[in-house]
Amino acid sequence: MSANSIVFYLLALLIIGGGFMAVTSRKIFRSAVYLLFSLIGIAGLYFWMHYEFLAAVQIIVYVGGIVVLIIFSIFLTQTSSLDMPRPNLSRRLFAGLAVLCGFLLTSTLLLQHTFIPSLEPEGDTSVSAIGMKMLSVGEGGYALPFEVVSILLLAAMIGCIVIAIKAPGDK
Amino acid sequence: MGFLGEYIRTVYKSVASLLKGMKMTGYYFTHHKEIITQEYPDNRDTLILPERFRGEVVMPHTESNEHRCTGCTACELACPNGTIKIITKFEVSPEGKKKKAIDTFIYHLELCTMCNLCIVACPTDAIKMAQSFEHSVYKRADLTKVLNKPGSKLMEGVE
Amino acid sequence: MFSIEKISGVVHTWLASHLPARIALLSEFVIVGILMISLFAFLGLVLVFMERKVSAYMQIRLGPNRVGPKGIFQTLADTLKLILKEGLRPTGADKFLFNLAPYIVMMVAMLLMAPIPFARNVQIWDVNIGVLYISAISSISVIGILMAGWSSNNKYSLLGAMRSGAQIVSYELSAGLAILSIVILTGSLRVSDIVASQATGWWIFKGHIPALISFVIFIIAVTAETNRAPFDLAEAESELTAGFHTEYSGMQFALFFLAEYVNIFIVTAIGATLFLGGWMPFHIGGWEAFNHIMDFIPSSIWFFGKTFFLIFIIMWFRWTFPRLRIDQLLNLEWRYLLPIGLFNLLLMTVIGILGWHF
Numbered sequence: 001m002s003a004n005s006i007v008f009y010l011l012a013l014l015i016i017g018g019g020f021m022a023v024t025s026r027k028i029f030r031s032a033v034y035l036l037f038s039l040i041g042i043a044g045l046y047f048w049m050h051y052e053f054l055a056a057v058q059i060i061v062y063v064g065g066i067v068v069l070i071i072f073s074i075f076l077t078q079t080s081s082l083d084m085p086r087p088n089l090s091r092r093l094f095a096g097l098a099v100l101c102g103f104l105l106t107s108t109l110l111l112q113h114t115f116i117p118s119l120e121p122e123g124d125t126s127v128s129a130i131g132m133k134m135l136s137v138g139e140g141g142y143a144l145p146f147e148v149v150s151i152l153l154l155a156a157m158i159g160c161i162v163i164a165i166k167a168p169g170d171k
Numbered sequence: 172m173g174f175l176g177e178y179i180r181t182v183y184k185s186v187a188s189l190l191k192g193m194k195m196t197g198y199y200f201t202h203h204k205e206i207i208t209q210e211y212p213d214n215r216d217t218l219i220l221p222e223r224f225r226g227e228v229v230m231p232h233t234e235s236n237e238h239r240c241t242g243c244t245a246c247e248l249a250c251p252n253g254t255i256k257i258i259t260k261f262e263v264s265p266e267g268k269k270k271k272a273i274d275t276f277i278y279h280l281e282l283c284t285m286c287n288l289c290i291v292a293c294p295t296d297a298i299k300m301a302q303s304f305e306h307s308v309y310k311r312a313d314l315t316k317v318l319n320k321p322g323s324k325l326m327e328g329v330e
Numbered sequence: 331m332f333s334i335e336k337i338s339g340v341v342h343t344w345l346a347s348h349l350p351a352r353i354a355l356l357s358e359f360v361i362v363g364i365l366m367i368s369l370f371a372f373l374g375l376v377l378v379f380m381e382r383k384v385s386a387y388m389q390i391r392l393g394p395n396r397v398g399p400k401g402i403f404q405t406l407a408d409t410l411k412l413i414l415k416e417g418l419r420p421t422g423a424d425k426f427l428f429n430l431a432p433y434i435v436m437m438v439a440m441l442l443m444a445p446i447p448f449a450r451n452v453q454i455w456d457v458n459i460g461v462l463y464i465s466a467i468s469s470i471s472v473i474g475i476l477m478a479g480w481s482s483n484n485k486y487s488l489l490g491a492m493r494s495g496a497q498i499v500s501y502e503l504s505a506g507l508a509i510l511s512i513v514i515l516t517g518s519l520r521v522s523d524i525v526a527s528q529a530t531g532w533w534i535f536k537g538h539i540p541a542l543i544s545f546v547i548f549i550i551a552v553t554a555e556t557n558r559a560p561f562d563l564a565e566a567e568s569e570l571t572a573g574f575h576t577e578y579s580g581m582q583f584a585l586f587f588l589a590e591y592v593n594i595f596i597v598t599a600i601g602a603t604l605f606l607g608g609w610m611p612f613h614i615g616g617w618e619a620f621n622h623i624m625d626f627i628p629s630s631i632w633f634f635g636k637t638f639f640l641i642f643i644i645m646w647f648r649w650t651f652p653r654l655r656i657d658q659l660l661n662l663e664w665r666y667l668l669p670i671g672l673f674n675l676l677l678m679t680v681i682g683i684l685g686w687h688f
Contacts, residue, residue: 029480033427036473052459056466064469068499071476075492127459127519182666189651196388196650208392 007048014041026083028074036067053127225285225300228255228278230318237326238319240297242273249292254282272325280306281314295329334449334630362454366443370592375405377591380638381645388649409584417580420483427481432578432585434474439592441467445521446599449609449630453522460521461509464600465502468555471593472498475564475574478586482577490573493656494557494564500663501554501561507671508548511540511678512604525608532607538686540677545605547671552597553644554659556590560651561659598640602633606640609633 018038025031039062046055087095123129137143199205209218232238242259260274290298298318308314341361345354379394379402386393394401419428444455445463457463472495479491513519515537516527527533533541554561557573565573575586602608609629613621654662680686 030424030427033477052457053462056459056462059466060469063473064466068472068495072495075488192650193646196646199390200384200387203387205390206392207390210392
């Protein structure tokens with residue numbers, strides 16, 4: 001086994017193990033931390049595949065953003081040091097069913113897809129190439145989705161300001 | 172535009188005041204002569220204490236073993252926490268007159284707060300504050316001191 | 331002449347000629363790892379001592395002066411004490427997370443060392459997203475702090491961690507904008523490209539006033555990100571005893587302490603690389619003789635000199651300014667640094683497009 005595949009299996013273990021622990025842990029804060037490990041593992045996988053930009057974005061968005069947000073909401077809302085109550089049977093049953101369906105769907109997709117074995121990243125992964133593609137209106141450009149997302153973010157931002165702003169004369 | 176002008180003025184003012192503070196600390200950083208720390212045990216010989224530093228109460232004696240204390244107990248009465256205890260005796264003078272004098276002047280250093288009230292109260296300037304400060308001893312009893320030396324007498328002419 | 335590049339080249343050729351390729355690579359990894367860890371230890375010792383001396387002189391004191399000549403072995407003695415101390419864990423603490431947190435903080439610091447150019451051609455990993463990598467990885471360290479604060483089962487720790495989290499998340503924006511303004515001028519995220527673009531002059535001089543403004547914003551933002559005074563309300567001694575590391579003792583505390591100083595080194599090294607040219611000597615376009623003399627000073631000395639200069643400035647801040655209140659802290663970020671940073675970025679883009687920089 002080459003060093004490359006050893007690294008891959010270690011990362012896979014981190015992702016799957018982290019994900020499994022995140023859903024089975026009884027402490028909500030620990031769940032968040034295991035989720036963090038899982039997400040860091042995915043970022044590591046991107047680094048392993050030489051998609052550095054994607055890996056960095058993964059870390060900034062998911063680790064630095066989402067997980068911190070989750071942890072903050074846990075701190076502010078939950079009595080986070082107590083164990084969570086055990087879910088009742090019907091809930092567990094449906095959750096298991098959903099997981100099974102998801103697993104079957106993913107595995108059929110994986111089995112039907114033909115993988116091309118390659119160690120080099122697909123296409124140009126330099127930041128400038130990604131940036132060009134993001135704003136290009138030509139073939140394979142992402143200008144429209146980019147603008148749609150920016151409108152969505154602008155709307156969210158204005159919403160935040162409207163919620164947070166003080167009404168005039170309101171002390 | 173009023174808002175923007177105010178904004179820029181605030182930024183300018185705060186930056187200026189921050190730089191002023193940094194100038195001060197920067198001055199101290201570059202001027203090592205300003206350092207006020209004393210390297211105490213090393214400079215024991217050259218140590219200069221401030222004039223008004225009060226270390227302990229002492230009773231000065233002259234070379235002929237005379238002090239100025241008449242045993243009036245004004246200091247004992249003035250002391251707020253019972254640091255001084257004066258035991259008096261009656262001395263018979265050569266002319267056969269009985270005269271009040273001190274037997275022992277007991278001073279409890281462990282109780283003293285160096286408030287200086289006894290020195291102010293003393294009508295004959297018999298006691299004063301010394302600048303010694305190395306008071307640590309192994310036993311608490313060592314802090315109870317007798318200020319008048321054995322065999323000392325009242326100075327002539329002090330009433 | 332002394333140069334890290336040549337030494338590493340000699341070691342590399344020796345290893346490659348005496349060992350099989352795979353083992354040579356592996357041993358190079360080990361050597362680099364050991365060098366990094368020793369750099370960590372060295373930085374911890376030197377920076378703590380420097381901080382104590384700087385603070386002493388700024389407060390008209392003498393500072394440590396008993397252990398060794400001028401007290402230079404003081405931090406060594408402190409480290410020995412910390413190693414020998416017992417690591418205590420409060421009852422009710424989450425054992426796993428409590429033990430993990432200092433290592434996360436430390437690992438983040440180690441990962442951040444990778445793209446820093448210590449000298450000419452001396453860099454562990456010249457990743458093509460360099461600056462973005464730094465912003466990404468540094469955002470993980472907040473998790474370690476939150477973890478430490480929560481798992482200690484102590485209100486002070488939790489409050490400190492919350493404050494620290496809010497602070498790091500908000501000041502990351504300003505630091506990011508300041509970094510971006512330099513990326514606009516260089517047109518590359520790769521650290522080696524950014525250094526190479528400053529061969530004719532450092533960006534702080536070449537980029538006019540906007541570069542100076544982003545430099546100031548960067549310094550303020552990283553001071554806040556490393557939780558140092560005047561932004562140290564995460565560990566405000568007078569209110570929260572020690573913030574998120576209240577319950578830590580012994581070596582675990584030492585790791586937090588070390589990580590704080592290593593983080594200062596890293597952020598100032600990044601600042602030196604972006605604004606002051608990294609290992610690039612001080613060059614003035616056209617003055618050939620002057621440039622040639624400057625080239626004689628080894629590049630590692632340039633790098634460490636600039637970095638330590640910035641560290642000194644950050645220490646100067648710490649021993650001059652009083653601590654900010656939480657509302658003042660957030661006001662500073664959201665009402666001053668961020669709008670100014672955004673406007674500055676716009677200005678910088680105009681300068682970059684029109685080619686007004688030198």
